[in-house]
Amino acid sequence: MSQPSAVGDDAPATMRAVVVTRPGGLDALEIKDVPVPVRKPGWVRIKVKAFGVNESEVTTRKGESDAVVTYPRVPGIEGVGVVDEVDEVDEDSELRPGQRVATMMGGMGRSYDGAYAQYVTVPAAQVIPFETSLPWEVVGALPEMFQTAYGSLTTGLDLKAGQTLLIRGGTSTVGLSAATIAKDLGATVLSTTRSPERAGDLRAAGVDHPLLDSGTIADQVSELMPEGVDAVLELVGCSVLADTLCTVRRHGTVCFTGALAGEWTIPDFTPFMIPNGVRLTSYGGRATDLPADVFARQLQAIAAGSLEVPVAKVYHGLEQVRDAQADVESGTTPGKYVVVLDD
Template identity: 80%
Template sequence: MSRSTAAGDATPATMQAVVVTHPGGLDALEIKEIPVPVRKPGWVRIQVKAFGVNESEVTTRKGESDAVVTYPRVPGIEGVGVIDQADEDGGLRPGQQVATMMGGMGRSYDGAYAQYVTVPAEQVIPFETSLPWDVVGALPQMFQTAYGSLSTSLGLKAGQTLLIRGGTSTVGLSAAILATDIGATVISTTRHADRAGELRAVGVDHPIVDDGKIAEKVRDVVPEGVDAALEMVGCTVLPDTFGCVRVHGTVCFVGALAGAWTIPDFSPFMIPSTVRLTAYAGEAADLPADVFTRQLQAIAEGSLKAPVGKVYHGLEQVRDAQAGLESGTMPGKHVVVLDG
């Protein structure tokens, strides 16, 4: 049996957490005093310092998530902080800086909208940085999704061309940053012409205004079609995205900002014979610790930009953070920092 190492008697018996007791509007996000979660063998307990706010947590709050079937639930699919308690022989130690994401957090078990969270040790990424918690808290889920889709699903290489459809989303901005760092030429979309500057600021070579049909615009830039495409708008535009890709190029379905996750009466024959289709829905393991560390170092050195939209302080501002995310008026990640 594994022995446990812990931060000591400093850990309180209860904590504050944002709890959704029933689906609803912003008022369904209630701050409650609940017991600090008990760590199971093979899991770690993390003192949460910051967490990003995501669309999936809005979905949880509204009761629209298939992955959340029971309430009450503490939302939060990602978080950063320090180890409070871990198995002694598990390679993690109290006080160590860590990030965690996905793997059922905030869905099948309570997530990071709290002062403490427990998660399986295998979905923890250790790191060391002097960056502030608001910056680090913005990164895990969006960098994991962006890096995983670019590397695992698309295998993007220097010199290739990448289309990002849904470019002003947090994952879209992160993907542009990482793809530019790889050495790819990046075409990225926005629905609003006045947001093209936001795309250029993260390294996008060719911003395109998306009116629902962009294939002709993309081929004006790359006549033979792009090597790879990240689809984040949804299934309604997927046929048009196919038209943007070269022969034997690949489309990776990552998300559905427009809400269309499925295709009614889907037929495999809708996929062009010359284009490959894949999807990405990875986990923390798809963002190796050394890759995350390099990203943190690059941000600290100023060669990589963290797309932070707005920072909120304390669980009391979680409602404001979700409202800000839903408004869509502030580009970049919405991050909640827990002071103290």
């Protein structure tokens, strides 16, 4: 039977955390001194070094998330840091005190407290160990963004080298990441933006064909790919899904992953809205869909300069979380917003 590691006994009794005590505006994000979380058996306590700030956490703060049913809540669906305390396990385990790790999803920041804090506890199954010399501000941008993009392209679409991929919602963090990963897989990438000035952001991510999305794009895609694309990553949502389905070749696949436009359902949906032979699936993120060896290869590619990380802005300290969420809501700069916790 495993026993708790002795490391972690030096952890303080309290920590600083950003707490949402009630749904509301930016002033609902309060910095408080709270108890350091007690680790359950089979869980890992992580000393947080950095975390990404995401739309879902804005939703949590506003009280619009169905997954958050109780307050107060520490938000944060992802984080990176070092293992502070873990069950003792066999010699082959990489989850040891001091090990650098990433974690994301799995109810984090929703059904239990998340990474907007100095410490967080999460199930061991959703912890990814890694080694890199990249700074925390870079690694902190990656977990949820890469996991969602990679999982959508592999689990959701089974994308192969030589295929064509359309990303709808291409200047989002997941869209930009998906473009870089798809190019690394050997795909030809089309990607959309609503702003002409952001076409350069798409090209910088490796996109072969940036498209201006005015609400319908099927005709543009048809001009480039008369038979339709092999696969589509849908990030805009149900408001454009019918049009998106018309961009795909017969036996091609659309994977519904996000709803940037805010519409998750289609009133009076009928399966006959799906064109003959086109496949519609969905993807909801799971940490286990980003294997440690895949994450390691991505870190190596970033260090080598062959994979770009779309970081929009870096903030230092929990005091700047309100600024980060305000910038996420404004949507003026494409890329990931990252908070680094300085020692």
